[in-house]
Amino acid sequence: MPRSVNVVAARARRKKMMKLAKGYWGRRKNVWTVAKNTIEKGLLYAYRDRKQKKREFRALWIQRINAATREQGLSYSAFMGKLAQSGVSLNRKVLADLAMNHPTAFKAIVDTVSNGSKVTKQAEVAKPKATAAKKATAGDDLKIIEGIGPKIADLFIEAGLSTFAALADAPVSKLQDILDAAGPRYTIHDPSTWSQQAALARDGKWDELKEWQDALNAGKVE
Numbered sequence: 615m616p617r618s619v620n621v622v623a624a625r626a627r628r629k630k631m632m633k634l635a636k637g638y639w640g641r642r643k644n645v646w647t648v649a650k651n652t653i654e655k656g657l658l659y660a661y662r663d664r665k666q667k668k669r670e671f672r673a674l675w676i677q678r679i680n681a682a683t684r685e686q687g688l689s690y691s692a693f694m695g696k697l698a699q700s701g702v703s704l705n706r707k708v709l710a711d712l713a714m715n716h717p718t719a720f721k722a723i724v725d726t727v728s729n730g731s732k733v734t735k736q737a738e739v740a741k742p743k744a745t746a747a748k749k750a751t752a753g754d755d756l757k758i759i760e761g762i763g764p765k766i767a768d769l770f771i772e773a774g775l776s777t778f779a780a781l782a783d784a785p786v787s788k789l790q791d792i793l794d795a796a797g798p799r800y801t802i803h804d805p806s807t808w809s810q811q812a813a814l815a816r817d818g819k820w821d822e823l824k825e826w827q828d829a830l831n832a833g834k835v836e
Contacts, residue, residue, distance in 0.1 A: 671707075679713055
């Protein structure tokens with residue numbers, strides 16, 4: 615009985631490997647055994663140096679940040695410690711780019727983090743006030759309206775439509791304008807029934823609202 619060797623698959627594997635050897639010098643590009651060893655060694659080097667490259671760039675960014683902070687009278691370690699305390703969320707790549715190409719902006723960041731304790735205290739004092747203001751302006755839960763999710767509800771609240779009454783009185787064209795202004799990801803929504811749903815919620819007709827929402831499809835009339 616003849617031996618089955620599946621030459622088609624074997625040839626495909628070799629062609630796939632030889633394609634990776636394109637551009638090599640001498641027998642490394644067209645002799646199978648030589649090319650195979652060269653490719654495997656090259657893939658090992660590539661795996662190793664992808665990680666090594668990250669280390670080298672991180673070291674370079676640290677050197678650039680250190681050189682720039684020394685000019686401002688700070689060491690690298692002191693600057694990074696103050697940066698973490700101040701809540702400025704910029705990574706080393708961005709900081710190194712600012713230090714090299716935008717020294718004025720980098721100096722402003724150094725000045726900001728140098729006064730980090732004052733900034734933190736001001737933020738702590740302002741936080742309860744912001745929370746109290748949020749509670750004072752809290753309205754109805756617009757997410758009850760079928761078709762309105764958390765992000766669209768935030769858009770309407772920012773536009774001054776924080777209650778069922780305000781949403782019910784708003785024309786459909788105004789709702790559509792708010793969605794259009796927010797970007798293309800919101801324009802796909804259809805607000806044609808939202809004012810009517812809000813009117814039922816405003817009047818407390820929850821059973822009618824529930825019955826109507828069961829007939830809707832994502833807030834749209836089927």
